Amino acid sequence: MLRQLSRRNLLKLLGGSAAALPLANLLGTSDAHAQTTAPPLRFVAIFTPHGCLPEFWNPQSTGATDADFTLDFANSMLLPLQPHKSKLLVVDGLDYRVLYEHGLTGHEGAPVTFLTGSKVNTASGDDLPESASLDQVLGNAIGGGTKFRSLQLNAWEQFGGQHVYNSISFTANGSRVPFERDPAAVYQRLFGNAPPPAADPAEADKLIARRKSLLGFLTKDATRLRDRLAGEERQKLEAHLEALADIERRIGSLSTAPNPAPTPVPSTEACSAGVVPPQYGLGELGNLARLPELTKLHMDMITRAFACDFTRVATITISAPSMPWIQINEDVHNDLAHRLDVTTEPLRTQIRTKMVTAQRWYAEQVAYLMTQLASVQEGSGTALDNTIILWGNELGDASGHMNVRVPTVLAGGAGGRFRMGRFIHARPAGSNPLSGWGGPGSPLPGAVAHNKLLVSIAQAFGVNVNTFGHPDYTGPLAGLT
């Protein structure tokens, strides 16, 4: 904690973004050196739909600096996050620039580009990116020591399957990474294969040997098939072999020996398997009324997985077509988001008030995750201190259905990598890149590509890149550190 504070102060002293990058790299090196004591940094990406009303989304300024802001005002969409204000970095003026300059905007573009920074490729008849998402890149870079490189969750999926609106995680070849929507299954995956505690060590050794012979055969068999293939077909088996390597890596943790992770052991209470999520049938998993409780259970799973250091990377999509539990029986998309520009009263106020209610509910879920993570003690801080939460959205101003000025919130202590507790503008407040835009494929002047934020987060995790996704957009986002 001391070390983080001193670094934070150092960064403050140095100020300016020009100095930030080399310094971050320098500190990254010292991190590696100090890894035996530092808790690991984690990443959570949360994706929610429908855009916002910018005037109600953005914090209100209360003073001269970017730390002087409040979320407590009439119609504030982020109101539930006010208690966590010191661990928020609200970024105004970030644009899905690649969607405008390279093809396709709209609903379909956002989930595809949110974590990939890629353009949308429609060659397959489906909307897919051309490169991997940030969670996959981070998982491959930092997840090697944990049981799972990353977790992909979906709070509620109406149609059960994956499609362009509900998937934010992609492999390097642009395929969707499947998500889990059943908290009980996540629990089973996280904790289910652990042997009974205090097993006879000789018996535990045998169990490990058996798992190893199984994995040995599976790897040999898949390798033989891989060796007959080339190109994309070979890629399939490469991915399969990586998945087998994941399982193999977890074999060691079946033993009764303590987890060799170099981190301070989190409180056993937070990590313990604890209460098992209820078994929902497939029908109930598709029941919209269950969405709030499913969301909380998923958030609990993320917290537990972090507390146990089972993974350091998680993504979750939370998308509610309507929200009967807060008396929003309309279709949020068609009846609220699309109609924010209605001018007749009292309809206008009714619609906008409901939109505030809907977005506030999503903010509540983010606040819940933050509170849960803050309850896990880690050294002198909490798991929240060592987490970067990226909360992104499908659209900017909902009434225009635009992919510019997309509501973006960084949350958590970010392990000191970013200077939290601020409301910043990525581009001048009031600027509108669309006013000078010539149409699809032409430049979007003055826009700030969200790719820069992806670069910044990747760098915070020690991934040494200067672009993320589309190569047009280089460098990190100014003003985060």
Add this chain to the structure above:
Amino acid sequence: MRIIRFCIPAALLLAAASCSSDKPGTGKEPPEVSEASSARVRRLTRVEYDNSLATVVPGMPSLSGTFAPEDTILGFSTHDRLQVTSLLADQVDNAALNAALFAKNQLKIHEKCPSGADEEQCTTDILFDVASRAFRRPLTTEDRADLLAFWQDARKTADPQTAHRIFLQGIFASASFLYRTELGEQGEGANQVARMTPYEVASALSFAITAAPPDAELLAAAEAGELKTADQREAHARRLLATPAAQKRLAHFIREWLGITGLANLNKNNQVFPAFSAAFKDSSQAETRAFIDHVLANEGGSVKELLGANYTFADGRMSQFYGTTSTPNGTIGKVPLPADRAGILTQASVLATYALFDSSSPIRRGKFVLTRLLCREIPPPPATVVIIPPAPAADSTTRARFAAHTNNPACAGCHRSLDPIGFGFENFDGLGKSRTTENGIAVDASGSLEHSNGTFPFTGGGELARFLSTSDDVANCVPLQLFRYAMGREEDTVDEQLLSEMRTAFKANPRLQLGDALVSLVRSPYFTHRRTLSP
């Protein structure tokens, strides 16, 4: 355009047929075609995984219910991009464990092979037979060596029964089980047109028709080299088409083709649609399921019947909803449809799927007909256009609200073909209920469809459905959709000949029977040849 108008002369394609009587795998037979689609491997879908387990170990319960669902490409979940991700590998690991426990109890190897000098031989004879059936082919020398090493390794740390379990778990989670190959014999050069192995042909044929691995007869035919001719493959295809498994597969095709796999989770505003309820959803789903099953079982899978039937299978609730006579006791059964409806397109399930939460959607219905039934492509709206469907209004009709599209020149291009189709369905509301007025205003359900021979003007969805049931455009589209579903990929230049044959076979019978198109697919030499991969 997906169809590439490049045609390879047929004479070039059909090289002299081979008369070789060699056993498969010994000696090279020349390929029958000069070009072929690329060699590949296909991961089993969830259903195919279950069916494969049940084929190897009869009685095996379904274990894939908890697997991550397949995503869809071109609307189909059976595509060849499916992978084993980290998540799926864990889920398969669990499923394979349960499958192994079940299989172990069925096989009772410990009773058949008591400990003693012959234990290993006796055990591996049984286990290797399971492996061979799981891999859908005879084991190679390499397979046998690996499997023997695996068995011995497992047996070292475990008692016999546990070792059986470990071995079987390995089989049911192995790449050889999870992927079916279309690679041809090992040792073919790179980038060559080659025959698939007889066992690969048997699998491709069987999975295309039944979503399951080859049965004993197909495997025997593969071993005897009796899948080489089109007639041989047709005989097996016809035999399999008569099985319940084939009907299930075709029913799944119809649901994915028509985009109605999400019926269980359909959600409607019941302040706007008072008839909507969980019970309604169940009744509506049951109707569509029963109707599809009937068309497949009793009408030969006729698409003409599917789209044009003047009856449906309704319970009391659906009969009342449609305003038709009910079965005497209100249980589901065959009832006549009112004249404004015809076939599956005017069933509530389809009409409600292609609608919004609180209103109908001419755009969704128009797009559905164009893309799924006529195989036309609709480009996404231009990025310059703000896409905001007009809000429901109490003093207007859906048609009037949506008509604004055609006024915007940027939108008019596509909406000129989309809207007139969708508007023609305006005699059905967002739940599929028949209506003559909306908000007190008379509904205008006049529409028109541009087709390859001209324009078809119509009034109401029923009239359009009857037209489509005999339309040449639909008859050309359905084989393409079936090709995408069965082959698991988008069509390419090399498929032109094959698709043309499928269309001819499909249209030969005016009833347009799905099975004829499938038979034509497996008859084709393009079905049995692949271009080998070049590393």
